[in-house]
Amino acid sequence: MGVRLALTPGDPRGIGPEVARRGLEHLRGARPDLDVVVFGPVGHASPEFLETIQAQGLSRANDDAWAGEVAGASIERAVEAALRGEVHGIVTAPLHKPSLHESGRIFPGQTEMLAELAGVRRVGMLMAAERTRLEAPLRVLLGTTHLPLREVADALTTDVLINQTTLLHEALKTDWGLTAPRIGLCALNPHASDGGLFGNEEERIYGPAMKALSAAGVEASGPLPADTVFSRAIAGEFDAVVAPYHDVGMAAFKTVSFGTGVNVTLGLPFVRTSPDHGTAFDIAGSGVADDSSMIEALSLAHHLANTRFDTSSAYV
16 A cells, blocks of 8 residues: 655744645656645644645734644644554644744644644654764764753653663664664763763763663663764764763754755654744745655655555555
8 A cells, every 4th residue: 555644834933834845746756656734723634725824824923822723733643643553654744833832832842742633742842964964874863852061961860761772773774774783872961971081971871871871682782072072973884973961963864955844753653744944934934944854754754754654555
């Protein structure tokens, strides 16, 4: 039967509907076994829905609650379909977090919302670029996500490192088909603390985590300095890197992958990807939005679903 994906429009006032529409057009001939179903607030919608909802969004630029309802309810309907086995995965266009809150859905972002809807406690935010400006792939898991920098050191515990690295290890095997994934753990402090000169987190937090991961059969190296670990991954030494906090991972990732990066949520019972950009309200409706990240999100979701699931069987 092939892969079937759900596609949600994101915030209708942004570039989400536009890049989603153009992404569908691009893939229509390139991947004949890929079936993409557009989801709106009430469930299945025609591809023309994307154009309609964009026009409405441009005329309701200041209506945060409405935009948040469209984005949030569309995701809810798509998750319901995924949990029923009607789709193998979900590709979500970018939404506006304050608007999501205005609709009554109080989540830090789509990742946390998807986790609650799917009923899972442990998820990971992986930024994946299967092709970068340096040609080789780069995959970066954010050990902690949307936190003020001053809170990172307290949030980055041994358990977090173990759980997130194990989740990444499992995903690389299940979704990427790697039999023995190699993972590098990026240190928190400069030069991996230089033997305690710049903090003790590498010894106190990373040390026990590395021992536990080794005992569990996870091939992990570290803690490794941030100024070398990402280049070592691109050189092929690691299949993925665990970054201790948002910006150290995202800065390295987007430097080499802007336009080709994809946000992947690990730990869900279905595949979920999203472009690595935001709503870009300032260019919405102008026709100049770059759809390359959306195309990569659709393509990667197709690949991951093919690896994880038996896509030859009929849908529920």
